[in-house]
Amino acid sequence: MCVDTRLEDPRWQGCDLAGLAESAADAALRHLGLQPDLCEISLLGCDDAAIADLNRDHRGQAGPTNVLSWPAVDLAAEASGAVPSLPQPDFTGEIALGDIALAYDTCAREAAAAGKPMADHVTHLVVHGVLHLLGYDHIRDPDATLMQRLEVEILGRLGLDDPY
Structure with missing residues (x-):
C-alpha cells in the first residue's frame, strides 16, 4: 500500500505520522478484505489554520x-x-482511495483532553478517515453505528482501546 504522506507542519515528525498512517490504513483495509498493497491514499499532516481553510472551502x-x-x-x-x-x-490494478488531512493542533488537544497518547488518537483518526474514503459515514444513526463498530474492531486488532 502506498500512503503518500506530506507534512506541512513539522510537529507531525515527532509522532511518526507516516508510520502510524501506514499501520492504521493497512489494518482498516485488511479488515474490510482489501489488499493494502493495491491501494493508494494521500495524507496531509497540517495545522489548524490549514485545515480550517480546507474545512471552509470544501465543507x-x-x-x-x-x-x-x-x-x-x-x-x-x-x-x-x-x-x-x-x-x-x-x-x-491499483485502487486510488482519495485524500485525508489531519490537523496537529486539534489532534493534540483532543488527545490531551481524553488522556490518551497522541499516537493512539491519530491512529483512530486515520482509521476513521480511511473508512470515509471507503464510503462509510456517521450522519445517519445506523451508518454511525456501523462505522463506529468497524473502528472499534480495527483498533482492537491494533491493540487499542474503544475510543467511544
Whole structure:
C-alpha cells in the first residue's frame, strides 16, 4: 500500500505520522478484505489554520477540525446502515482511495483532553478517515453505528482501546 504522506507542519515528525498512517490504513483495509498493497491514499499532516481553510472551502464549515477526507469515488450505500460498495481497481490494478488531512493542533488537544497518547488518537483518526474514503459515514444513526463498530474492531486488532 502506498500512503503518500506530506507534512506541512513539522510537529507531525515527532509522532511518526507516516508510520502510524501506514499501520492504521493497512489494518482498516485488511479488515474490510482489501489488499493494502493495491491501494493508494494521500495524507496531509497540517495545522489548524490549514485545515480550517480546507474545512471552509470544501465543507462550508467555519473553523478547524481533526480530520477531513475526500474519497476518489463515492462508494456510499444508499440505504441507511448498509455496507458501502468495495472500490474497484483501475486499469493498472491499483485502487486510488482519495485524500485525508489531519490537523496537529486539534489532534493534540483532543488527545490531551481524553488522556490518551497522541499516537493512539491519530491512529483512530486515520482509521476513521480511511473508512470515509471507503464510503462509510456517521450522519445517519445506523451508518454511525456501523462505522463506529468497524473502528472499534480495527483498533482492537491494533491493540487499542474503544475510543467511544
